[in-house]
Amino acid sequence: MPKYIWILTAFLLGPVSSFCQTELIGQVVDALTQEPLPYVNIGLVNENIGTVSDEQGYFLLELDAKHNNESNLRFSMIGFESRNFILQDYIQKNLITVALTEESTKLKEVIVSTKRTKFETKVLGNKTTSKLIYAAFTTNKLGNEMGFVVRQRKRPMILKKFSISLVENDYGPIRFRLNLYAVENGLPTTTLLKENIIIETDIASGIVTKDLSAFQIVIDEDFFVAIEWIEDLGPGNLFFSGGFFGSPLIAREVSQGTWTKVGTASVGMNLEVRY
Secondary structure: OOOOOEEOOOOOOOOOOOOEEEEEEEEEEEOOOOOEOOOOEEEEOOOOEEEEOOOOOEEEEEEEOOOOOOOEEEEEOOOEOOEEEEHHHOOOOOOEEEEEOEOOOOOOOOOOOOOOOOOOEEEEEOOOOOOOEEEOOOOOOOOOEEEEEEOOOOOOEEEEEEEEEEEEEOOOOEEEEEEEEEEEOOEEEEEOOOOOEEEEEOOOOEEEEEEOHHHOOEEOOOEEEEEEEOOOOOOOOEEEEEEOOOOOOEEEOOOOOOOEEOOOOEEOEEEEEEO
């Protein structure tokens, strides 16, 4: 009996055709220490042209023939102040260095009462482990993100663990970033994190988990949870369990790109939380 496999979002992991005419190459460093900053989000705001710096802070941003020299070029990283430039100021430079300053302001802190003796644990999101319905990143471009909105019913909420069901991984070791955002009008806005949360695995299939206890994340509002593609691993296959139930998928193509609602499909990822 034949098996029918639904692929909810295609991950184009082969060579990507491009009308690129210009490349912006450089490195992002810490303004204080001059140390390289890995996995910085770089791109033209809301134009779906973006990338992510590598472990040594280096980046290559490909600009197609339709790019606008007046575009807002943004560099952002969790825990650092974002910097914005006019693209034309850097377009003719061979190698640029961008320094980011660590944020001095703190995110809003939420106090959890120590008088409580009983807590409720719940899993929010899609718990599917289906191997017949696949889901994936919408492109292979660095900075591609996908996730779902978590609606708060009881507050505050303590995040304990993130899980995602991996159907196929023929890369071997992979690494992606877990992001949490505030929500406005149903779409992600600003980050809710103080530091990067990197998820690593080398399994071919199965459940990938990340213990969040050490990050002490407490949230008292609706929020968006996403995974982000941050390393260029070349051609390959990476598929997650998918389904047609749960919160609809929201994604953006690249760093600094536009968020869009993909449809009613969802990915097999979830959060274990405590109230």
